[in-house]
Amino acid sequence: MAEKFQNFINGxxxxxxxxxxxxNRNPANxxxxxxxxxxxxxxxxxxxxxxxxxxxxxxxxxxxxARGEILRRVGEIMVQKKEFLAREMTREMGKVxxxxxxxxxxxxxxAFYAAGETRRLFGHNTPSELPNKYNLSMRQPxxxxxxxxxxxxxxxxxxxxxxxxxxxxxxxxFKPASDTPRTATELVKILQEAGxxxxxxxxxxxxGSVVGNAMVDDPxxxxxxxxxSSLVGxxxxxxxxxxxxxxxxxxxxxxxxIVMNDADLDLALEAVIWGAFGTTGQRCTATSRVILQSGIxxxxxxxxxDAANSLKLGNGLDESVDVGPCVSEAQRNSxxxxxxxxxxxxxxxxxxxxxxxKGGELDLGxxxxxxxxSGVKPGMRIEQExxxxxxxxxxxxxxxxxxxxxxxxxxxxxxxxxxxxDVNSAMVAIRDIQAGIVYINSAxxxxxxxxxxxxVKETGNGHREGGWTVYDFFSxxxxxxxxxxGQLQKAQIDNY
Ligand code: NAD
Numbered sequence: 001m002a003e004k005f006q007n008f009i010n011g012x013x014x015x016x017x018x019x020x021x022x023x024n025r026n027p028a029n030x031x032x033x034x035x036x037x038x039x040x041x042x043x044x045x046x047x048x049x050x051x052x053x054x055x056x057x058x059x060x061x062x063x064x065x066a067r068g069e070i071l072r073r074v075g076e077i078m079v080q081k082k083e084f085l086a087r088e089m090t091r092e093m094g095k096v097x098x099x100x101x102x103x104x105x106x107x108x109x110x111a112f113y114a115a116g117e118t119r120r121l122f123g124h125n126t127p128s129e130l131p132n133k134y135n136l137s138m139r140q141p142x143x144x145x146x147x148x149x150x151x152x153x154x155x156x157x158x159x160x161x162x163x164x165x166x167x168x169x170x171x172x173x174f175k176p177a178s179d180t181p182r183t184a185t186e187l188v189k190i191l192q193e194a195g196x197x198x199x200x201x202x203x204x205x206x207x208g209s210v211v212g213n214a215m216v217d218d219p220x221x222x223x224x225x226x227x228x229s230s231l232v233g234x235x236x237x238x239x240x241x242x243x244x245x246x247x248x249x250x251x252x253x254x255x256x257x258i259v260m261n262d263a264d265l266d267l268a269l270e271a272v273i274w275g276a277f278g279t280t281g282q283r284c285t286a287t288s289r290v291i292l293q294s295g296i297x298x299x300x301x302x303x304x305x306d307a308a309n310s311l312k313l314g315n316g317l318d319e320s321v322d323v324g325p326c327v328s329e330a331q332r333n334s335x336x337x338x339x340x341x342x343x344x345x346x347x348x349x350x351x352x353x354x355x356x357x358k359g360g361e362l363d364l365g366x367x368x369x370x371x372x373x374s375g376v377k378p379g380m381r382i383e384q385e386x387x388x389x390x391x392x393x394x395x396x397x398x399x400x401x402x403x404x405x406x407x408x409x410x411x412x413x414x415x416x417x418x419x420x421x422d423v424n425s426a427m428v429a430i431r432d433i434q435a436g437i438v439y440i441n442s443a444x445x446x447x448x449x450x451x452x453x454x455x456v457k458e459t460g461n462g463h464r465e466g467g468w469t470v471y472d473f474f475s476x477x478x479x480x481x482x483x484x485x486g487q488l489q490k491a492q493i494d495n496y
Pocket of ligand 1 (some may be wrong): 152177207208213227233252285414454459
């Protein structure tokens with residue numbers, strides 16, 4: 001019998017109102033049924049929003065450092081449960097254990113950071129233009145926040161949103177991706193164990209078009225924080241615009257890494273392999289293009305292909321495995337379609353991979369061979385479109401300026417990197433690359449909880465997760481004037 005999981009609404013675990021469920025399976029072994037989850041309805045979302053709305057008043061009035069105490073306890077419980085959470089996450093979505101441990105660690109760091117920020121929700125205190133008058137500004141919570149998340153970082157991304165939302169005094173309705181409902185459930189159980197009051201955090205499982213849309217369409221939801229594909233992000237933005245709703249969008253990427261002739265090639269190789277094939281290439285920050293300066297092109301390409309061919313595929317619970325499966329059969333099919341586009345439409349040269357990985361335990365899940373195309377030209381579809389799988393395009397450039405131009409020439413702008421020993425090249429890259437994140441001599445992937453995270457162009461709509469910046473999204477400014485002159489002083493009329 002598969003374990004049966006539930007929604008969490010108003011402090012109670014409950015089924016979908018119509019009793020419908022969906023299955024969650026292990027992508028490394030599709031016969032391993034993890035459990036069934038509620039396929040929620042619009043009525044379930046409505047109940048969750050009502051609960052969050054009712055809980056808002058007392059939660060917003062709780063002193064922020066007291067809210068921070070709960071978040072600190074959340075972090076402590078996550079530390080205790082780290083290995084369990086990592087293993088369940090690997091089973092649920094496939095990435096290898098060292099990466100799922102990192103995903104949980106990001107959540108832990110975010111919890112402790114958020115706990116600290118509850119003592120630093122700074123406003124401003126600035127001189128007035130009038131005598132005997134104080135001018136202040138302070139942060140206020142927004143109300144009910146809708147949180148919609150993807151499956152590739154099933155712990156880190158929800159914590160990036162939920163913890164700062166709570167720290168600022170908001171209540172939450174959380175809809176996780178239907179490929180990773182288990183990790184989301186564990187996160188909410190931890191919040192419950194840490195003492196979050198009823199109704200402050202509500203979990204509603206189910207499909208994006210029903211649960212997600214119902215959250216976006218409800219005027220009682222003050223803000224939507226969404227991470228996912230640019231396609232879905234745009235539809236959310238359009239729907240939410242009707243209510244002038246605040247929306248944070250963290251969307252797709254087509255990240256590139258430049259290797260200059262003077263680079264440390266061994267270091268660059270490690271970074272490209274990690275960036276392109278870590279999480280099976282299913283990261284918004286994945287290195288999906290590598291731009292090689294001509295002097296090292298042939299040598300580095302050979303190093304890359306040899307390294308990609310030596311990666312071990314398998315179940316991520318095996319510590320010796322480098323690359324896990326794609327998250328689903330549909331995702332693997334989509335990756336393979338891009339291989340066919342690379343071969344037939346783009347006419348690039350397939351150096352390795354290019355097909356599902358088969359044989360032995362690989363037949364049990366959705367594995368795909370690490371794939372490298374060389375001879376890729378700017379503008380080809382595999383060079384422009386987000387593939388979200390283990391496929392790397394190699395492009396040649398003569399100069400730094402050409403390499404940066406190729407890097408910038410996509411609709412996305414999330415992460416980027418350059419390998420060079422020349423400080424001048426590094427500084428030009430920092431200045432001219434159009435991306436939210438620039439790494440010097442490191443992989444395109446990886447984020448620190450206390451730094452802003454997000455991208456430019458179609459990667460988002462200008463907000464940032466992480467760091468101090470996300471607190472701007474989850475709070476509203478209130479301006480306060482305190483006049484103790486005993487007279488009606490008129491700003492802008494009789495001041496000068
Ligand atoms: P997705 O857009 O398919 O789904 C994301 C979430 O949105 C899921 O919970 C899904 O159920 C929900 N959803 C789907 N349709 C919806 C709708 N019409 N209304 C409301 N919600 C809806 O993305 P995915 O496949 O889960 O994740 C992969 C994508 O996420 C990639 O494009 C990747 O680049 C992006 N991503 C971006 C970042 C970032 O920070 N920029 C981080 C991770 C992933």
